Structure formats: C-alpha cells, structure tokens
Amino acid sequence: MLTRLLLACAAWLLAACSSLDVHRSNTAHVRPALQFAAPDRVARASDAAEIFALEPCDPARLAVLFVHGANGSPNDWRSFAERLDRSRYQALFFAYPPDASIDEAARRLHAKLLDLQRRHGCAPVVLTAHSLGGLVVRAFLLEHGAAFPQATLFVSLSTPWAGEPLAKLGVRLAPMHPPAWADLVPQSRTLRRLFASPLPQHVRHVLFFSHKRRYSILPGNRDGVVTLASQLDQRAQREAVLVVGFDEDHEGILESSQVFERYAALLGTTYRSMPEPVPGTADGRACDGGSCALRNTRGAR
Numbered sequence: 001m002l003t004r005l006l007l008a009c010a011a012w013l014l015a016a017c018s019s020l021d022v023h024r025s026n027t028a029h030v031r032p033a034l035q036f037a038a039p040d041r042v043a044r045a046s047d048a049a050e051i052f053a054l055e056p057c058d059p060a061r062l063a064v065l066f067v068h069g070a071n072g073s074p075n076d077w078r079s080f081a082e083r084l085d086r087s088r089y090q091a092l093f094f095a096y097p098p099d100a101s102i103d104e105a106a107r108r109l110h111a112k113l114l115d116l117q118r119r120h121g122c123a124p125v126v127l128t129a130h131s132l133g134g135l136v137v138r139a140f141l142l143e144h145g146a147a148f149p150q151a152t153l154f155v156s157l158s159t160p161w162a163g164e165p166l167a168k169l170g171v172r173l174a175p176m177h178p179p180a181w182a183d184l185v186p187q188s189r190t191l192r193r194l195f196a197s198p199l200p201q202h203v204r205h206v207l208f209f210s211h212k213r214r215y216s217i218l219p220g221n222r223d224g225v226v227t228l229a230s231q232l233d234q235r236a237q238r239e240a241v242l243v244v245g246f247d248e249d250h251e252g253i254l255e256s257s258q259v260f261e262r263y264a265a266l267l268g269t270t271y272r273s274m275p276e277p278v279p280g281t282a283d284g285r286a287c288d289g290g291s292c293a294l295r296n297t298r299g300a301r
Contacts, residue, residue: 049096049108054081057122061090062271065124067109069131069158070180071098076130079255080263088271092116092124096136101179102190106139113148126153126270128263130254131226132180134159138194145200153270154199155263157208157253160184160226161233163191166218195235206266207231207240210253225250 052074057063064084066077074093081091094112096105117123129137134156141154167184183190199205209231210223220227237243248256 049094049100049105049112051112051116052093052095053122054086054091057116057120058090059121061086061088062126062267062274063090063092063122063124064126064128064267065092065094065113067094067096067127067129067133067137069129069133072130072133076254077128080128080260083257083260083264085264089267090122092122099179102132102135102139102183102194104179105136106143109136109140110144123148123150125150125274126155126267127151128155128157129159130157131159131250132184134161135183135191135194138199139190141199141203142194142197145203149202152202153204153206153266155206155208155266156236157259158210158223158226158231158250159207159236160230161191161236162186162227162230163188164230165220165227198239205236205240206242206244207236208253208259208262209243209245210248210250211245212247212249212252214249223248223250223253 051065066074066080068074068076074095077091077093084091094109096108100108113124127137127141137154137156141151145151163184163186165186167181168186182188185191209228210226211228212223213221214224218225220229222228223231232243244262246253246256246259248259253259
C-alpha cells in the first residue's frame, strides 16, 4: 500500500512539475519585450519572467494575455493563438520560471505588465490561464487588480483551486522541492490567502474545467492531473459568473475546438463592450486637459 502511494505521489509530481508539451525548446531564439520569433516557433520558460507577443502592440485591438501552468511555456497556447482573430485581438504570453512560487510569479507578472504599459502602451483586457497559472493570475488580481481596471475578464482552465492532496507527501519526501509544491498543499497559507478576499469588482471570472479521465496511477477522480474536486472548489464556483465543463483531459482542454469556440464567444462579448480608439490618439483616448473620454461604437456592429 505504501509503495503504491509513493508511486502515485512521484507520478503526480512528475505530471504537475514537468513539461506538459514534450516538443519544447529554450528561449534562445526568442526576444522579449513584445517580440516573438515566429508564430510556429516554440518557447520555454527560463529563469527570467517575460511577456512575449507575436507582433508590436496595437491599441486598436483587444489585448489577451495567456499564462501557462507549472513548468509550461507560451507554446502551450499555440492552438488558441492560431485560432485567434488577430484583426480584433492581440495575443500576449507571460512566461515565468518553473521554480517560482505562486506569489513570486504574480509579483513578476505585475512588474512586467507595468513595464508593458509604460513602454508600449499595451494593457491586457482578458487574462487567460491554465492550471497553476490560474492561481498566479488570481494572486496578481488580488494584490494589483485595482491598478488594472481595463482587465475585466479572467478565464481559468483546469486550475487546482483547492490544491493537490499528494503535494503534502511530495513536500515531505523532497526537502529541496520547488516553492510551488508547498503552495499546492491543501489549506496551505497561500491557498487560504487566495480566497480570503474576493476578486476586484470589475473582474468577471469564467471557470472552465476538464473532466475526461485518462490512464493514470494517480488516485481520485481527475482529468489526468488535477482532481475534479480541486477544479470545482466551492469558493471558486461561487465567485465565477460562469462554470463550464468539457470532456477533455488536462492537456486536451488547450487543443479542443469546442473549448476555443466557447472562449471566442466570451472574447466577442468583451470586444463589443470595449471603447473604440479615437483616430489620431495613441491609446484610444481623446484628452482635454486632465479629462479623457472613451467612445464605444463596437457594440453597434
């Protein structure tokens, strides 16, 4: 029995803390600060946190920020990026170190978004996160969301809101574990703090979860990696404006055309509600002294 439990723990640690896509490389060919080598190239998170983009910032388009999961990369979002209507939407990708804690990744996200706004006049309106990335985005929104009022939609996919039951055993067996392992222990200080306060009022949270089982020695009802109980934590469900389940596993939810169709519908609603840039202004605002007015004509389209 103990052997089985240890094997299960080791398998979960490998699944949660190793790459979800075996076809990845390092970031040697990728330049940060809003440059990406090419849409069909891949990137992997390194020791530095960066925001990548496929093209220069365009204030006329709605900026969508994608955040990967544990030890992931911007490449995890390739399927979403390829389907995105780039005449309306601008794709941005946040990559953070695999050994970063949830709070550290959230702090780096805040710093990079401030730099993005200051240097490029680009600010995300939609925050989209997979797995552990959902916890990173929630931590960012709780601490800094008030400073980003334009960020009105948060879509999480397959996020372990309640942590991972085997993480406690993993922390005990591996004294040199990455900080995120300790964060994922159920009822950890980090997880308790993430739900001690609600999300900012201007943020709508849409919760996508995956429930397709695949072969795994891990115990519990899972999508192959994360338990359904964790994905459907009651605290997260109560705060979400919409909860949608998909017959996909933990990785498949990022490849599914059905998932993207639901996601695209959310983007469309958000796009139509956004102010339209005023010609001749850099950021879509017409300013008179200290007053700036935004116009919205997209809703009429």
